[in-house]
Amino acid sequence: MEPDLIIGSTVGADATVDSYDQLSEIAPTIMLDYGAHTWEDLAVTLGEATGAEDGVQVALDDFEAYVDEAAASLTLPGQTATALAYNGADGGGVFSAESSQAAILIGLGFDYVVGPEDLADQVRSDVSFFTAENLPAALANPEVVFVIAGGDEQADSLVNDPLLANTPAVANGQVYATGPTSFRIDYYSGKQMIDAIVAGLGGE
Template sequence: MFTRTPARRGRIGALLLTAALTAGLTACGGPDGSAATTDSAAAAGEKSAGFPRTIEHHKGSTEIKAKPQRIVALDNSLVEAVVALDGKLVGGIGAYRDQKEFPPYLGDAVKDTKDVGPLESPNLEAVAALKPDLIVSATVRHDDLYEQLGEIAPTVFVETTGPLWKDNITLLGKALGEEAKAEEKLAAYETRAKKIGDAINAKEGDPTVSMVRFLDGPTRIYLRKTFSGIILEDMGLARPKNQQDPELFNLEISEEQIAQADADVIFYSSYSGGEERKEKFFANPLWKRLTAVKNGAVHEVKDEIWMTSVSLQGADLVLDDMADIFEVDPAK
């Protein structure tokens, strides 16, 4: 019978330990460094992307330890911003206002994204079940939920959406570690907007433009601080004198105040019961006196694009519409 001496047992133990360590190294990359190098590269990638990082936002500051891989966005504008920056969106608000699901122009980017709506009262249990590593929303939407959301995952809040939609993309770029992509995409949009606007101004002789929205309530003229207003401004299109205030969001008008919408070109949309109000306006003799109406320069546009998308994707679709309406180069 073979009997192990203590010394021999010690040597065997050392050999077994060496073998176990070698196997472990091989599984993680071993001497050739394959997987080990991958782990090191991942760690280096996180460090080079500036993570962990602290994001200053409307509700304070939030530390994000690593580049987010499971993002939940609780506003439709922020859903589209995350998609524009190629973020990994696991949950978001899909059904928004008259929409029943995520907008079709987002395509496969949201095919596996869980709808955690409705916007007014997102399902926090559904959010938590997705195990997000970043939640984004807006104070104007969910101010009272900020603390609860912060207990689920690191949470970043923008103040609002419409007037700040471009600033929000920049902020999300920081939170996602995609600052360069955010800057590049915003610059591409602004360049395209200016090209189309310059072409329209050259062709039409610097026309003034109005944006009217018919609602089940006061009819509104949307001004320079709105989503569509910012796009028109980025295009370099002029507004009538009564629509120049850079701080006002909209003008609410009655049928007797139709003249405030007067411009060389009028765009209009309808939302939630606004069709009936629109017909009343159109039947009013004051409407028929407007410059754009007399010249056949009134154009209906999609409310879900011009009003509620509030995104880079929506802005590009607005630019598509403008190029088509005025028959100029779409600058794509």
């Protein structure tokens, strides 16, 4: 394919960091940790690498305005919130405070909270994974839980999980789906996540 630039990931199922030396022999190669950095940070890095800084800034400004407009339309059901990838009997992953999901929730006016890492089964730069037994402790503080990469059916499954019945968000009916594209956030999926949240919270 004779690429001019190769972009790889250092985290997740698509990680290619072990192949860096091999890829670098083909073309200049950049490895990105898209778990520990927001999509905005990654966009700036890629804009600099490709000479597209002006286009990146336009996208960033547009997205910031989109977040601000959405925030103005919302009445928050609670102040503290977390983003969770719910896996039923296998527990779930709470996204880090540095994640793009957290950045969106903070931009919408929430105070973002994470679970206790000492109870996590696995800690990555973007997500801390908790077993089903420890997930109630991970969700003991947020008043609102947003289910990442899930629709209403997955949110309903979380609400009906007997282990989570006494967590604040479940007990008060403040669990919301963020749609199937919200696991990895970019300019487009970020807007889709915001739209799902606004729809779920009854915003305009």
